[in-house]
Amino acid sequence: MIAQKIIKSASFGGMRTIRMFSNSSFASDEKQQTTHFGFKQVPVDSKEHLVGNVFSSVASNYDIMNDVMSLGVHRLWKDHFIKKLDVGARPGGEPLEFLDVAGGTGDIAFGLLDNALSKYSDNKSKIIVADINQDMLNEGKKRFLNTKFAYESNSRIEFLQQNGQVLDKIPDNSKDVYTIAFGIRNFTDIQAGLNAAYRVLKPGGIFACLEFSKVNNPILDSIYSNYSFTFLPLMGQLIANDRESYQYLVESIKKFPSQDKFASMIREAGFYVPGVGYENLSFGIAAIHIGVKL
Template sequence: MQDGQQRQRTSNRSPEDMPTSFGFTTVGEGEKQALVDDVFHKVAERYDLMNDLMSGGMHRVWKDAMVSALAPPKSGARPWTLLDVAGGTGDIATRVVRRSGETVKAVVCDINESMLTVGRDRAEKAGLSDLIRFSQGNAEELPFPDKSFDAYTIAFGIRNVPDIPKALREAYRVLKRGGRFMCLEFSDVDVPMLDKVYDAFSFNAIPVMGRMVTGDGEPYRYLVESIRKFPHQDRFAEMIREAGFEQVTWRNYSGGIAALHSGWKL
């Protein structure tokens, strides 16, 4: 087995490779989705716990910052609906609904039924079943009409989509005019030395923690590798523009460990 730095040198961040890259492994055309689904079936019950371990709890801070930047309306003066894609556990949707004072509604769309089951259970226990709806669907072919939503969010999910440009075009399609796209994703660390520490932790510690918590470290090895295959911040911002979005911006969190991307359908 190669160490983290050797494994890192074998990777690249070309968007064209994403449909056939399962982490650092090249797979056949059309094979990636089933492999990704299997990963999330395995980790669904402990997904948020492992996010805590993988990020040192920082994913909660990043998600809160994302919701603050989204600034969902609190007046309830007009209907306002969020679509949260690849958000099966309902983490982002719950934050948005609560931030609005429970005046907005959310739809969580995820391809993985195991993740959706966790989300439905949590929404029911939180008393939010009337405000958060869960729908199984593919980010590349969303099961919603054109111009249906006021905002689209996706947190730590888009790097798992085989055809990212297609998913971005779908995001644009389902948003209303004036709607906002926001994506929170692990990204390219740009702080000297932090990148080496982060790589060493990611490749050596996270799979071990995954094995200890869930009994299987391989799904977490894929998740670590998939981060290194995802396009860097500038290139991903360009992809968002290519999908039709305007006023595209991004902001690094924690030295680029994560980045928040934003665009508008104008």
């Protein structure tokens, strides 16, 4: 039912994308056993630790970080992402099982449950917030205490430390909706993460990803790149006394595959991808990708 709605409402056709950077080095080089950490090449088995250090550093300033990186627009993107999915148990229907990966601070999870409650009177669907970083999860638990969901007799939100590339604590064919927002570009092996998403979703389940992407206008891309590489690391230094983490985050955006390439990777994992597979937001600064497990 959810899958039919997503497929029917897909309106991705006609969107333009421009490949601004080579994607040849975004995946691990099995022969050399190295991968990218921003613009640096590092051993494959060290990237997870390095990324973990970045997010431990920015956990308490996560919203400020996203405000700086998106000029505050990330809040509108996330709201649109949640409304586009528009999921919730319908009257007489079974409650849904959500999984939000790399969602430690909980904003997507809270938004999904709030939409389901306010629009569909759904107070039974549950969500697991999975994140590899315990500091991010701790931040999410703090925020959870300030939500309406903290006062329910049976909590419908679970915080779980998990590697999104593996999801070994999540059973096969167990989730209705998998979401990930601004997290998948930090995976060491993005394809492995997509394969794990396919495994844990039920047939008919929805994969939905919101991620920074490639600007589809050369002039705007030049302006955005100059802003990103000059202003953002400086703001990281001034706001969080952490220039290096912000430098990595900017570089990680540039290393992420183009919209078309990422859509093809979602297909490779086994998903049906409607249309071109994505919706550009703010000229491609970010994009929403949808896949359906048939």
